[in-house]
Amino acid sequence: MNQATAIELRSLGHEAPVAEAAGHAVSKEIVVGYGFWIFLLSDIVMFAALFAAYAVLAHSTAGGFSGRDLFSQKSVAIETACLLFSSYTCGLMSLGVEARRQGAFYFGALVTFVLGAAFLGLELREFSDMIARGATPQSSAFLSSFFALVGCHGVHVAVGLVWLAVMVVQVAVKDFRASVVRRLQCFSLFWHALDIIWVALFSVVYLMGVAP
Amino acid sequence: MSAIHAETAPVLVQDGPSHWLVYTTGLVLALVLTGTSFWVANSSILWAPGIAIGLAVLAIAQMGIHLVFFLHMTSSPDNTNHALALAFGVLVVFMVVAGSLWIMRDLNEGMKMPAGQSMGSSMEMPMNMPMQH
Numbered sequence: 001m002n003q004a005t006a007i008e009l010r011s012l013g014h015e016a017p018v019a020e021a022a023g024h025a026v027s028k029e030i031v032v033g034y035g036f037w038i039f040l041l042s043d044i045v046m047f048a049a050l051f052a053a054y055a056v057l058a059h060s061t062a063g064g065f066s067g068r069d070l071f072s073q074k075s076v077a078i079e080t081a082c083l084l085f086s087s088y089t090c091g092l093m094s095l096g097v098e099a100r101r102q103g104a105f106y107f108g109a110l111v112t113f114v115l116g117a118a119f120l121g122l123e124l125r126e127f128s129d130m131i132a133r134g135a136t137p138q139s140s141a142f143l144s145s146f147f148a149l150v151g152c153h154g155v156h157v158a159v160g161l162v163w164l165a166v167m168v169v170q171v172a173v174k175d176f177r178a179s180v181v182r183r184l185q186c187f188s189l190f191w192h193a194l195d196i197i198w199v200a201l202f203s204v205v206y207l208m209g210v211a212p
Numbered sequence: 213m214s215a216i217h218a219e220t221a222p223v224l225v226q227d228g229p230s231h232w233l234v235y236t237t238g239l240v241l242a243l244v245l246t247g248t249s250f251w252v253a254n255s256s257i258l259w260a261p262g263i264a265i266g267l268a269v270l271a272i273a274q275m276g277i278h279l280v281f282f283l284h285m286t287s288s289p290d291n292t293n294h295a296l297a298l299a300f301g302v303l304v305v306f307m308v309v310a311g312s313l314w315i316m317r318d319l320n321e322g323m324k325m326p327a328g329q330s331m332g333s334s335m336e337m338p339m340n341m342p343m344q345h
Contacts, residue, residue, distance in 0.1 A: 037294055041301035048305040052312035077250060084242055091235040091282055098231075192282040196275050199246075203271035207253035211263045 029182060036186045040193045043156075047197055050152055051204060054145040058209065062140035067209030070130055076206045079122045080198065083157075086115035087195040094188040100176050109168050112191070116161050123154050146205065153201055156194055163187055238281025245274040 058067070093108025127147070130136075137147040167187055170180050249270045252263060279285040285294065 034293060034297075038297055041297055044301055045304050045308070048308040052309045055309065055313055056316040073250065073254070080246055084239070084246065087278070087282055088235055088239040091238075092232070095231050095235070189283065192278060195282070196278045199271055199274045199278065203249055203267045207249055207267050208264050211253045211260075211267070 028178075029185070032182050033185060033189070036189055040189060044193070044197065047149075047152065047200075050145070050149040051200065054149045054205065057141040057145040060141035062142075064140045065130075065133070065135040065143070067142070067146075067205070070133075070135055071206050071210055072126070073206065073210060075122055075126055076202055079119050080202050082115045082119040082122070083195050083198050086112045086119070087192055089115065090188050090191045094184065097176065097181060097184050102171070102176075105171060106168065109164060113161060113164050116157055116164070116191075120154060120157050120161065123150070123157075127151075150201065150205065153194070153197055156197075160187070160191055160194060163190070234281055234284075238277055241277045241281070242274055245270055245277065249274075 089108050089111040093105055093112055096102075096104025096108050127150075130143075135143055137144050164187060167180070167184055170183070174180050249267055252258060252266050252270065258266070279298075285291060285298070287295070
């Protein structure tokens with residue numbers, strides 16, 4: 001017990017005295033979840049800066065391609081569906097984790113990964129099509145901010161896919177021990193937050209970009 | 213041992229079906245709002261200047277749906293800290309986006325060229341006048 005308490009107090013950092021005084025009133029699960037929530041909000045603030053840059057520069061096309069020439073609504077709709085359904089299966093996956101059912105977890109993780117990878121594949125194909133047509137990030141302020149914003153979201157999705165693969169391995173090796181479950185909770189927060197950012201992204205970039 | 217035991221104990225197992233229902237409700241609502249967004253952007257029967265506002269409202273509604281049904285934001289006392297942090301985040305996001313748009317629009321207005329003049333800004337009118345003759 002002493003060792004476990006020491007580990008918990010050390011990782012709680014400066015909040016340790018509070019936890020000690022309250023007799024472990026604050027569980028590690030709550031502290032980790034809250035800390036990750038703060039990280040997600042700071043990530044969203046960073047995206048807000050990219051959104052602001054895009055909104056300011058959206059019409060600075062330097063006489064080149066505009067959003068209307070480049071965006072394919074069909075491919076955006078498929079990407080949106082992929083990410084939305086992967087958010088849903090990620091939720092089902094976390095239900096499997098809560099019930100400690102490995103089969104449900106593996107199935108949820110597999111579907112989430114496939115849908116996320118499909119999203120990323122479609123986005124990369126869209127980017128390479130645009131670059132092949134000459135709409136490179138260097139060609140106008142609009143395209144620079146577009147690639148920065150959408151590319152940053154894509155990088156987040158790629159990191160999320162790597163994280164998910166690592167979590168599958170961890171569950172296979174370590175089973176649902178407390179630390180693994182906490183990481184899975186953080187992952188599902190991260191994945192849902194990415195979907196929220198995508199909602200803002202497809203509305204502002206793609207739909208407002210092609211709307212009359 | 214109590215802390216360890218609390219961590220490893222399965223949580224909310226008995227709420228399985230209702231949690232499943234929460235995610236499914238969220239998915240259906242999100243699909244409806246996404247579909248409406250795509251329809252609004254493509255239909256020609258709506259008043260064109262209002263489309264951007266309509267899309268913004270739909271996007272904010274869908275983010276709310278995601279927060280409540282996927283991220284389980286509630287107004288319960290356990291969630292006060294999360295809600296306060298979120299409120300602060302929303303405030304910062306609003307200031308960054310709206311502030312940038314406002315300032316840059318103002319600057320663009322100030323830099324606007326008067327009609328019929330191809331070079332120079334309106335502030336340099338006296339210097340440009342001789343060039344036109």
